[in-house]
Amino acid sequence: MGEHETPSGTADHEATGEILAAVGPRLRRIRKERGATLAGLSEATGISVSTLSRLESGLRKPNLELLLPIARAHQVPLDELVGAPEVGDPRIRSKPIVRHGRTHWPLTRQPGGLLAYKVLEPARVLEPDPRTHEGYEWLYVLSGKLRLVLGDHDVVLGAGEAAEFDTRVPHWFGSTGEGPVEFLSIFGPQGERMHVRARPARKGKDG
Known part of the structure; x- marks a missing residue:
């Protein structure tokens, strides 16, 4: 899917340090x-x-x-x-990363460890294209609705809901098409899971 390439650049590194320090x-x-x-x-x-x-x-x-x-x-x-950057804030010093129409703001820079991003997915309807790769992912929806296709499951997560899964299971996530969705994405190496508990996501209609 290409979401988990480690961002590079001194400016991004300095901006992330400023975010954590604040x-x-x-x-x-x-x-x-x-x-x-x-x-x-x-x-x-x-x-x-x-x-x-x-x-x-x-x-x-x-x-x-x-x-x-x-x-x-x-x-x-x-x-x-x-204190993640707000979309369109002209004061943001770090440059957002845009991949396939999806905007990422890196929140951590820990090579080999957990990678965290704030992500904005625009309102659009895409055909799910599940992929697999090594790793473990945790998603937390800030606003909007996020459609998650995971193996045989097809669910919709609303604001305040979370999901975690082994990325070796075929998966895809994106907007339901009803509006933009903002979420946090935490990605880690295989076997490194988040030690938090979240209520199960409610089932939603297919996007």
């Missing part, structure tokens, strides 16, 4: 806006106070296992914590 202050700001204490957030998320404090001070690198329960506790979209 996560800590953003976490502190959102927590204080909600009048929450570190102890209260720790109780709500199961993450220790020391880990939360290190996240906010930038001493602990943010990852999905930490950010997802924090987003749930604050009841905010995951990308609000990450």
Whole structure:
């Protein structure tokens, strides 16, 4: 499918570093806006106070296992914590990657590890073309509807829903055609899975 080629370039690397560096202050700001204490957030998320404090001070690198329960506790979209670039924002210094009409914003640069992207798929109807390759993928829908064809399954994921799967199983995903869809894509080597739990995706009509 070509979605998982590692992006290159010094500008992208610097921009990703800036995004990650801004996560800590953003976490502190959102927590204080909600009048929450570190102890209260720790109780709500199961993450220790020391880990939360290190996240906010930038001493602990943010990852999905930490950010997802924090987003749930604050009841905010995951990308609000990450501060992923908004489409069309002229202030974005990193250059979006466009492949086959789909726009990717790289959120991590860890060769050999997990690769994370914010993805915008335009409203269009495409014929599913399932592919296979080594790896494991996790999808989280931010807005819109994402059609996922996985083996014998054909489902539609809505905002706030997630799916994870072995990419050796024939798979394809894209817009249902009802409108654009924004989602997070986390891709890792074979055997490296996300340690999160999400409710099963509801079944939807074929796009």
